[in-house]
Amino acid sequence: MTMRTPMPGDETVWGGRNAVFKNPDSELWLRRMAKKGWTAPTWPSEYGGGGLSMAEAQILSDEMARINARTPLISMGLWMMGPVLLEYGTEEQKREHLPGIVRGDIWWCQGYSEPNAGSDLAGLQTRAEDHGDHFVVNGQKVWTSHGDKADWIYALVRTNAEVKHAGITMLIFDMQTPGVSTRPIKLISGKSPFCETFFDDVRVPKSGIIGEVNGGWAVSNRLLQHERENVAADMFAAAKPVDLGILSKRYAGEKDGAIADPLLRHKLSALRMREDALQLTIKRIAEEAAAGGSAGAISSIIKFLGAELNKDRYEYFLELQGQQSLGWEGDGFTEEELETCREWLRSKGNSIEGGTTEINLNVIAKRVLGLR
Amino acid sequence: MSMVLSEEQQMLKDMAAGFFSAKSPISEFRSLRDTGNTDGFSAALWQDMVDMGWASMPIPEAFDGLGFEFRGVGIVMEEAGRSLAASPMLSSVAMGVSALLLGGSDAQKTELLPKLASGARLVALAVDESGHHDPTQTAMVATQAGDGFRLHGRKRFVLDAARADHLIVVARTEGEAGSTTGLSLFLVDAQMPGVTVHPRAMVDCRSVGDVHFDLVEVTSSALVGDLHQGMGCLDAVLDRGRAALAAEMLGSMERAFELILAYLKERKQFGQAIGGFQALQHRAAKMFSDIEVCRSVVYEAFTSLDAGREDSAALVSMAKALVNDAFHNISNEGVQMFGGMGMTDECDMGFYLKRARVAEQTLGSSKFHRDRYAALNAF
Numbered sequence: 001m002t003m004r005t006p007m008p009g010d011e012t013v014w015g016g017r018n019a020v021f022k023n024p025d026s027e028l029w030l031r032r033m034a035k036k037g038w039t040a041p042t043w044p045s046e047y048g049g050g051g052l053s054m055a056e057a058q059i060l061s062d063e064m065a066r067i068n069a070r071t072p073l074i075s076m077g078l079w080m081m082g083p084v085l086l087e088y089g090t091e092e093q094k095r096e097h098l099p100g101i102v103r104g105d106i107w108w109c110q111g112y113s114e115p116n117a118g119s120d121l122a123g124l125q126t127r128a129e130d131h132g133d134h135f136v137v138n139g140q141k142v143w144t145s146h147g148d149k150a151d152w153i154y155a156l157v158r159t160n161a162e163v164k165h166a167g168i169t170m171l172i173f174d175m176q177t178p179g180v181s182t183r184p185i186k187l188i189s190g191k192s193p194f195c196e197t198f199f200d201d202v203r204v205p206k207s208g209i210i211g212e213v214n215g216g217w218a219v220s221n222r223l224l225q226h227e228r229e230n231v232a233a234d235m236f237a238a239a240k241p242v243d244l245g246i247l248s249k250r251y252a253g254e255k256d257g258a259i260a261d262p263l264l265r266h267k268l269s270a271l272r273m274r275e276d277a278l279q280l281t282i283k284r285i286a287e288e289a290a291a292g293g294s295a296g297a298i299s300s301i302i303k304f305l306g307a308e309l310n311k312d313r314y315e316y317f318l319e320l321q322g323q324q325s326l327g328w329e330g331d332g333f334t335e336e337e338l339e340t341c342r343e344w345l346r347s348k349g350n351s352i353e354g355g356t357t358e359i360n361l362n363v364i365a366k367r368v369l370g371l372r
Numbered sequence: 373m374s375m376v377l378s379e380e381q382q383m384l385k386d387m388a389a390g391f392f393s394a395k396s397p398i399s400e401f402r403s404l405r406d407t408g409n410t411d412g413f414s415a416a417l418w419q420d421m422v423d424m425g426w427a428s429m430p431i432p433e434a435f436d437g438l439g440f441e442f443r444g445v446g447i448v449m450e451e452a453g454r455s456l457a458a459s460p461m462l463s464s465v466a467m468g469v470s471a472l473l474l475g476g477s478d479a480q481k482t483e484l485l486p487k488l489a490s491g492a493r494l495v496a497l498a499v500d501e502s503g504h505h506d507p508t509q510t511a512m513v514a515t516q517a518g519d520g521f522r523l524h525g526r527k528r529f530v531l532d533a534a535r536a537d538h539l540i541v542v543a544r545t546e547g548e549a550g551s552t553t554g555l556s557l558f559l560v561d562a563q564m565p566g567v568t569v570h571p572r573a574m575v576d577c578r579s580v581g582d583v584h585f586d587l588v589e590v591t592s593s594a595l596v597g598d599l600h601q602g603m604g605c606l607d608a609v610l611d612r613g614r615a616a617l618a619a620e621m622l623g624s625m626e627r628a629f630e631l632i633l634a635y636l637k638e639r640k641q642f643g644q645a646i647g648g649f650q651a652l653q654h655r656a657a658k659m660f661s662d663i664e665v666c667r668s669v670v671y672e673a674f675t676s677l678d679a680g681r682e683d684s685a686a687l688v689s690m691a692k693a694l695v696n697d698a699f700h701n702i703s704n705e706g707v708q709m710f711g712g713m714g715m716t717d718e719c720d721m722g723f724y725l726k727r728a729r730v731a732e733q734t735l736g737s738s739k740f741h742r743d744r745y746a747a748l749n750a751f
Contacts (some may be wrong), residue, residue, distance in 0.1 A: 013395035056407050118570065127729075176502060182464045210536030241682045244751075245749060245750060248751060257750065258746065258751060259746070259751050265743075265746050266739070266742050266743070266746070266751060267747050269741055269743070269746040269749075269751075270693075270744070272745070272749065273690045273693060273694060273745060274694075275740070277665045277666075277668060277690065277694055278665065280375065280665075280668040280669055280672050281664060281665050281668040281697075283375065283668075284375040284376070284610065284667075284668045284671070287374065287375055288375075288376050291376045293376070297664075301660070301661040301664055301665075305661055305665070335739065341439075347571065360655070360657075361653065361654040361657040361658070362650070362657075363656065364655075364657035364660060364661070365647075365650075365653035365656055365657045366487065366653070369633060369653075369656055369657065369660060369662065370637070370656075371633075371636055371645075371647035371652075371653050371656060372645075372647070372648055372650065
């Protein structure tokens with residue numbers, strides 16, 4: 001069964017109302033896993049989750065890794081919206097939205113950044129005016145992942161213009177609501193995974209408030225924490241299939257079973273150690289959580305280490321393959337080489353999205369180390 | 373669970389932490405240096421450690437030991453490293469004992485292990501012959517002579533050489549320097565005629581010495597492990613030493629970083645604590661990250677050693693290389709962030725810098741371990 005083979009990038013399963021399954025096995029695999037609630041192993045079973053303890057979920061994850069099983073569903077709903085709903089959502093919201101996330105029926109996107117609110121996210125200006133039983137939302141978001149394909153959005157909006165952090169609310173609503181429009185952004189890689197999203201008098205019922213009105217900042221911080229942990233984990237999942245040792249021998253030559261160029265060999269060794277060490281650290285966080293300890297401080301280092309590592313990994317590819325990795329399209333380059341070039345360019349975003357490396361270091365210095 | 377300490381391990385860690393902060397704060401290390409101690413460690417402190425049972429930790433109960441997993445040695449080493457407490461834990465307990473356990477004959481084990489467990493004897497491993505750790509470069513020869521062997525050659529930078537009662541010597545019984553085969557290990561009494569120890573005064577004040585073997589005659593019963601095939605046993609012994617040293621270095625850099633952090637909060641310039649400056653904050657955050665990543669790898673290395681896992685050699689090399697680099701950086705940053713104070717002998721940071729460099733070179737530099745890691749991973 002193909003679900004035990006490494007997943008090609010174009011077979012990623014995002015789910016959603018208009019879900020596309022390039023490989024038919026993916027759909028079957030998703031349905032079977034979702035039926036057991038194992039797309040969200042630790043969520044309570046009453047909301048469609050697997051109802052497993054952290055320790056049991058770790059066993060499931062180990063076993064899936066052992067048989068090289070693919071991740072059935074890549075979803076911001078699973079990583080971010082769901083955990084936040086479980087913590088801050090009303091009973092009604094949980095019942096309405098969680099099962100759809102588990103099954104992959106609804107594709108969620110995130111409305112956080114704005115043209116003038118990036119690292120300083122709390123400076124966001126998208127307004128939500130109170131009209132009794134609903135809000136009217138006006139403004140613009142940017143870097144909305146797959147905004148043009150997503151079904152629902154969780155967005156941070158300003159409900160009080162007098163104060164900064166304490167004037168922000170988190171709202172969820174359907175992307176098909178009148179007044180919502182999206183425009184893809186072409187990146188340096190030539191691809192367009194992100195959109196600009198515009199809100200023009202969008203009516204959002206008050207049942208879409210997550211947590212308290214003006215209490216959105218705390219909710220979003222929780223959510224960003226989930227994002228930082230998952231961005232790193234995801235980068236690893238994507239990075240795995242290529243054996244850099246074999247690739248290096250192919251491009252740099254082989255001598256006595258070793259990469260012929262000793263400088264490249266040492267570089268790869270250092271890179272592989274960083275990679276293995278980070279993976280062990282991610283595993284340690286899971287072990288400490290399963291043992292009932294708190295791993296909050298360690299979690300904060302994962303995002304920036306993963307981002308910097310992935311960037312360095314692609315720079316290594318370029319050094320290894322030389323000009324052969326710098327092709328844009330057409331003949332003269334293998335599909336793999338062309339993909340390397342695009343992925344190298346894409347990797348530059350790793351240390352920008354979901355909190356820049358600089359913001360991450362600020363957070364560690366201030367919140368973990370108490371430097372101020 | 374592999375990177376989270378069990379209840380029993382956590383108890384040992386707490387006990388060791390209390391022990392070293394009470395018996396061997398860094399002021400003890402300073403006075404050891406100032407009084408011109410040439411042993412490299414305090415005999416009284418070592419006796420206290422023996423009384424805690426730490427000399428006997430990895431020795432099986434059949435030989436009067438505690439039969440604790442090897443990880444126990446790492447836990448004690450990490451706590452000792454915090455205050456730079458010197459002891460023969462690395463030379464004798466981590467490596468000497470391991471050599472006997474992994475390669476020793478029944479007679480050697482019965483004779484020596486109980487004495488090592490009680491702290492009555494110390495045994496050191498003599499392997500390096502230059503300033504760079506690389507066992508395959510062994511040139512010292514052991515030629516068959518009658519029923520036994522004749523050892524001839526020079527070993528350098530042997531840990532605790534001056535205090536060792538016995539030496540486990542790596543010598544070439546076949547082949548040429550550079551070859552991984554043809555090495556054999558011998559257990560030699562340090563008092564034997566022809567064995568001379570020449571202490572070296574190192575920058576970190578630990579005790580190392582060169583040991584000269586001048587046509588030293590030993591019987592065949594001195595052989596530890598298989599003739600010509602000593603490399604496998606030696607590597608396993610060295611890996612226990614490398615892991616123990618990595619644990620010690622982890623403790624040292626944890627403590628050095630605590631000192632740095634406290635200074636960043638206390639030292640005021642331009643009317644504020646210098647820890648408020650982003651130029652220093654980001655570097656501190658990176659040091660914190662390095663330490664946490666190193667901890668994962670060091671702990672996993674011990675788990676793999678105790679489980680006898682196949683990937684333990686790669687994990688140990690990874691641990692030593694990453695700890696080398698992290699401690700190197702933290703010790704440099706420590707001096708820089710302490711500013712002029714960091715350059716003074718009065719400031720403890722200099723001790724960490726000096727220890728960092730010696731420990732980095734001991735049992736394999738990062739270059740050595742990156743090379744080994746690549747070979748173990750078939751690239």
